[in-house]
Amino acid sequence: MTCEELVELVTAFLDGALDPEAERRFVEHLAICDGCEIYVEQMRRTIAEVGQVEPESLSTETRDSLLEAFRAFPRD
Template identity: 50%
Template sequence: MKRFTCGELVEVITAYLDHALDEPSHVAVETHLACCDDCGHFFDQFRVTIRVVGAPPPEKLSDRTRDRLMSAFRNRRQS
């Protein structure tokens, strides 16, 4: 049976949540989560973060604000 270290689990947690792992890897993640309190806490926090960040923003940005932010991002990338 495949086994994950804590570091490996962190790298595949998104694939696990997206149901993109093969069956042995999926089972290995679940087994690790059941046995490792630290990874279990990490997983719970990760899901809460996704739920909070994934919620739509309460209001839409104005076109002017959006343009300013996009310009700042572009300028930052070019620096």
């Protein structure tokens, strides 16, 4: 597995949604790639922190900015 493939699959991995073969390849790559290991840990921390944010606590400006960023994200 390449680093690019890992980045594409990180959400599925963290959700436990990869098939066993893809998960095996993902974990094997993490074992040999410090950069991807750090990336996955950063994603875990981000998810944990963002999961603590109450939607009502965001200002309208922040909410709109986030929604705009997500809408602008390239889709395959």
